[in-house]
Amino acid sequence: MNKDFYNLLNSDIHPSIMMELVSVKKQDLNTNFNALVNIELSGVKKSYYIPVIIEKNESISINGSIKLNICDFNLDPPTKALGLIVVDEEIEIILQLEVKEQIN
Known part of the structure; x- marks a missing residue:
C-alpha cells in the first residue's frame, strides 16, 4: 500500500511533502488558534487554515x-x-510541532 501511495504522489519526481507555517492567529481567550499553512503535495501548492491548540x-x-x-x-x-478496491480521496494531515526557545 505504501508503494501505491508513493506512486500516487509521484514521489520519484516530488520526494517530499512540504508544509510552511505562514502565521498563527488567536481565536479566543483560551488556547485555540488558527494557523495559516502552505502545503505542497506532488508539486502543487495550496494554502489552508488549520485550527490548532497551543x-x-x-x-x-x-x-x-x-x-x-x-x-x-x-x-x-x-x-x-478492477475497481473493487478504491482509495479514498480524503487524507488527514496531523500537525504536531514542538518549539523550544533558544537564548543566544
Missing part, C-alpha cells in the same frame, strides 16, 4: 489536523482489482 510548558506545543482532498492537488485516487 500549549506552553518547557516547550511550545502546536497541535492540529486537517483533512484534504487529494483531487485538490491534481491527484486521482488509484483503484485496484
Whole structure:
C-alpha cells in the first residue's frame, strides 16, 4: 500500500511533502488558534487554515489536523482489482510541532 501511495504522489519526481507555517492567529481567550499553512503535495501548492491548540510548558506545543482532498492537488485516487478496491480521496494531515526557545 505504501508503494501505491508513493506512486500516487509521484514521489520519484516530488520526494517530499512540504508544509510552511505562514502565521498563527488567536481565536479566543483560551488556547485555540488558527494557523495559516502552505502545503505542497506532488508539486502543487495550496494554502489552508488549520485550527490548532497551543500549549506552553518547557516547550511550545502546536497541535492540529486537517483533512484534504487529494483531487485538490491534481491527484486521482488509484483503484485496484478492477475497481473493487478504491482509495479514498480524503487524507488527514496531523500537525504536531514542538518549539523550544533558544537564548543566544
